[in-house]
Amino acid sequence: MNIFEKLYQELEKKYGKPNEQWNLWCKRPKTIQEKEEVMMGAILTQRTSWKNVELSLKNLKNNHIISLKNIYLLGPKKIEAFIKPAGFYEQKAQYLFNLAQFFVEKYGSLKKFKKIGLEKMREEILKVKGVGPETADSILLYALDQPIFVIDEYTKRLANEKKLTDKMDYFSLQKLFENNLKKDFCLYQDFHALIVIYGKNKNLNKKI
DNA sequence: CACCAGGAATGTA
DNA sequence: TACATTCATGGT
Numbered sequence: 332m333n334i335f336e337k338l339y340q341e342l343e344k345k346y347g348k349p350n351e352q353w354n355l356w357c358k359r360p361k362t363i364q365e366k367e368e369v370m371m372g373a374i375l376t377q378r379t380s381w382k383n384v385e386l387s388l389k390n391l392k393n394n395h396i397i398s399l400k401n402i403y404l405l406g407p408k409k410i411e412a413f414i415k416p417a418g419f420y421e422q423k424a425q426y427l428f429n430l431a432q433f434f435v436e437k438y439g440s441l442k443k444f445k446k447i448g449l450e451k452m453r454e455e456i457l458k459v460k461g462v463g464p465e466t467a468d469s470i471l472l473y474a475l476d477q478p479i480f481v482i483d484e485y486t487k488r489l490a491n492e493k494k495l496t497d498k499m500d501y502f503s504l505q506k507l508f509e510n511n512l513k514k515d516f517c518l519y520q521d522f523h524a525l526i527v528i529y530g531k532n533k534n535l536n537k538k539i
Numbered sequence: 540c541a542c543c544a545g546g547a548a549t550g551t552a
Numbered sequence: 553t554a555c556a557t558t559c560a561t562g563g564t
Contacts, residue, residue, distance in 0.1 A: 373545090377546040377547070378545085378559085379544060379545085379546090379560090379561075380544040380545085380563075381545070382562075383562060383563090416561060416562070418544090418560045418561040418562080419559045419560055419561085421560090422558095422559055423559090461546095461547070463546060465545080466546070483546090484545070484546095485545070523545090530545085531544095
């Protein structure tokens with residue numbers, strides 16, 4: 332067993348299966364609606380606490396617009412009010428609409444999108460304005476069950492702390508994890524969640 | 540009151 | 553390539 336697999340085991344032993352906010356993201360399998368909720372969450376959580384994202388998602392749910400199609404039909408201006416708690420709401424409303432427009436106009440269904448394969452999916456979804464590397468990979472991993480490792484600030488800090496590598500750019504780190512783990516989206520989903528849980532936990536201890 | 544939370548786009552050098 | 557700025561709410 333290599334250091335990456337050991338790290339996963341350690342984290343799982345310490346924190347168990349990802350829970351709370353990760354209940355949905357690490358759920359297998361997910362319904363279509365759940366997948367779309369994950370995609371919206373991936374946009375809304377950009378540089379924002381998950382708590383604020385939850386408030387926004389609740390607003391969307393209460394008003395029955397927790398689907399890409401409804402986002403698309405409503406248009407960016409009308410969803411601003413619902414997602415305000417997540418901050419940067421004018422931008423994010425536009426980003427959410429861009430993503431919805433991308434799926435509705437170009438593919439119609441997630442199933443059709445998946446037919447083009449992982450590489451092409453990533454390339455295409457990165458063209459959506461508002462979807463960068465981390466958001467793209469979060470969507471691919473957590474909504475579309477693709478074996479692609481998500482890199483975020485917590486992952487970088489962990490890589491630094493454990494001295495896993497000195498090449499800290501997104502792509503290098505991603506390949507580092509993928510090359511040292513089984514190509515398994517379930518493992519990737521839980522691992523990334525545990526890395527975030529570990530990172531947050533550590534921040535918490537620092538304050539006390 | 541100051542600081543920051545699971546980024547990305549845009550602009551500058 | 554690398555670094556700065558902008559977007560904005562809610563918790564501590």
